[in-house]
Amino acid sequence: MNFSEILHVAWEGITANKIRSLLTMLGIIIGVAAVIVMIAISAGTEATIAEQINSLGANLIIVTPKRGTPGASRTLLYDDAEAIAEEVHGITGVASEQTTTTLIVKSTDTALEMTATGTTADFPEVRDVPVGDGRFFTQQELDRTAKVAVLGYGIAIDLFGDADSSGADPIGQTVTIGATKFTVVGVMAEKGLVADVDYDGRIYIPITVVFQKFLPSQMAADRVRTIYAQAESQETMESAILQIESLLARRHDVELDSPDFVVQTQQDIISAQEATTAAFRSLLAWVAGVSLIVGGIGIMNIMLVSVTERTREIGIRQSVGATPNDIRWQFLTEALMLSLVGGLIGVVAGVGGSWIFGASGDMRTVIVPTSIVLAFGSAAIVGVFFGYFPANKAAQLDPIDALRHE
Amino acid sequence: MNQQPIIQTADLRKIYGMGDIAVAALDGVSVRIDPGEFVSIMGPSGSGKSTLMNILGCLDRPTEGQYILAGEDVSNLDKEQLAAIRNRKLGFIFQSYNLLSRTTALKNVMLPLLYDQDNHRSNEEREEMARAALASVGLADRVNHQPNELSGGQKQRVAIARALINNPALLLADEPTGNLDSKSSYEIMDLLHDLHDRGNTIVMVTHEPDIAKHTQRVICVRDGQVESDGRDGANNCAQPGAGD
Ligand SMILES: Nc1ncnc2c1ncn2[C@@H]1O[C@H](COP(=O)(O)OP(=O)(O)OP(=O)(O)O)[C@@H](O)[C@H]1O
Ligand SMILES: [Mg+2]
Secondary structure (H helix, E strand, O other), rough: HHHHHHHHHHHHHOOOOOOHHHHHHHHHHHHHHHHHHHHHHHHHHHHHHHHHOOOOOOOOOEEEOOOOOOOOOOOOOOOHHHHHHHHHHOOEEEEEEOOOOEEEEEEEOOEEEOEEEEEEOOHHHOOOEEEEOOOOOOHHHHHHOEEEEEOOOHHHHHHHHOOOOOOOOOOOOEEEOOEEEEEEEEEOOOOEEEEEHOOOOOOOEEHHHHHHHOOOOOOOOOOOEEEEEEEEOHHHHHHHHHHHHHHHHHHOOOOOOOOEEEEEHHHHHHHHHHHHHHHHHHHHHHHHHHHHHHHHHHHHHHHHHHHOOOHHHHHHHHOOOHHHHHHHHHHHOOOOHHHHHHHHHHHHHHHHHHHHHHHHHOOOOOHHHHHHHHHHHHHHHHHHHHHHHHHHHHOOOOOOHHHHHO | OOOOOOEEEEEEEEEEEEHHHHHEEEEEEEEEOOOEEEEEOOOOOOOOOOHHHHHOOOEEEEEEEEEEOEEEOOOOOOHHHHHHHHHEEEEEOOOOOOOOOOOOHHHHHHHHHOOOOOOOOOOHHHHHHHHHHHHHOOOHHHHHOHHHHHHHHHHHHHHHHHOOOOOOOOEEEEOOOOOOHHHHHHHHHHHHHHHHHHHOOOEEEEOOOOHOOOEEEEEEEOOEEEEEEEEEOOOOOOOOOOOO
């Protein structure tokens, strides 16, 4: 038999029992659709995370001390940030950050226990966290350790009430952080929770003030936790990173291949975030994979029933010259066809389902083309795998026994 | 006659079961059938006629003995090779027709062509051949009927057309009229005689002496052995009551 004849015979076998064929395919349909929908949902979640992280400043380079570097004599210092700003080409701004210990923050009628974030004047620009009301502090204020503070959107409400309704305008008011009084000069625009950081729950003060007042005495006085540098463009990123690395290696007197600092981009952080969702995704993949296998067992079951039911047909075909191979191919093709047609319907259902999920719910979905290939390919493999045993059983029937079958 | 026989068997044995319950359905059958013969096989029920036919038809293999079909020793061929022999050299007609249900007469007749590994014919060619075969058995107007839309005699004609389509060297018929009334039986027999006249070699199992006596040669089987082998209408089978 040639290929088109095999296909034709298999197709007739399937269409001879349409309802049963459809029910048999259901397992594969659900399995394939599940793979596509689940991957679309997790890809959607990842895309959202990636966007949020990217929203924290475009072309951002993040420098942090490397934890546990043996014999690292120095960590990241404020001077390092200034050196980067002065010497590295292709960057538009540098901001450094250091957090205070937990302190009491008070307005006239509210007290909160929290940390304050010390940073530099470029912060709103570099991190893409704009000021909503008033202004951020300036380089001059930084240089003269001015006691000024900028409140996160949520903290402003916590301390002074909702400015839109009954609350007072926080700008110009005084907050007490620890034992020091600060003048509020600005309130940040609303930003929300991004990558587990509540940007609305922060208070920003000049980093120089943190060095002066709020660091434990055993710490180097101008130690920073993070330096952010913004590259001019995507193209200058790589060169900027190389410059920063060699500059810091030189300043810290370490070898480039064993630095005491880490230079990252948002992409690195996104990848790290994705690693945490990978476990979840692999669980989904398992669930979907299991349903595909269940679908395959369904196909095997029906094919076995079909081989038994059609034993006489097999005998007739053998009596006029069908070889074991002809019979094997006939049933294998039938199984494969069931799984491929089921796979095709599953792809349509999966893509449609992902689209409906994305369009109607608050769940974001991104249809991943490789998931379609993966799901469809798995369906085909399942078809061959679970179709082989029944097909082989059919092929091994003795013509005379098959013909005698009632 | 010095021509090569179509069938030449030597001491065919077929044992069913093992040990104490072993049954010798065939117990040393040696027959020779030449091209152009029309042979009836008779014998009581359970004597081994169908067993012999199935072996001659390459549907089954003997436990022992040799079977040479048209010059080719087929006793030790594997399943694939036997399938090819059935396809090219043999046409089998069964008592119960053995047509594919829910499949038209045309497609049933085309079936052997589908499994012909030597000749790859187009679908049109195969259809044409099947139509011709159906016409030759008088069913030109029934090509698109399915078996459940045909009478018993018509079904057997479809089966005969299917057996003929590959131009086999040998036609084997195991009680071809066993399920038919006498009118249809005679029609089928007329058709078989017609085919014989056109040069076909036919071996047929039958229970009816009436039908057997019109064939040139009657082989009588009893207890798995050839009891008698009479030519030219002679019928020395122990009758009647041997059949069912
Ligand atoms: N598959 C089998 N397993 C065991 N015994 C079998 C099998 N097939 C046939 N036999 C036995 O072999 C013997 C011959 O059977 P066979 O079918 O050849 O008889 P038959 O001459 O065709 O009879 P009938 O005229 O009734 O069709 C019988 O005794 C039968 O019981
Ligand atoms: Mg019989």
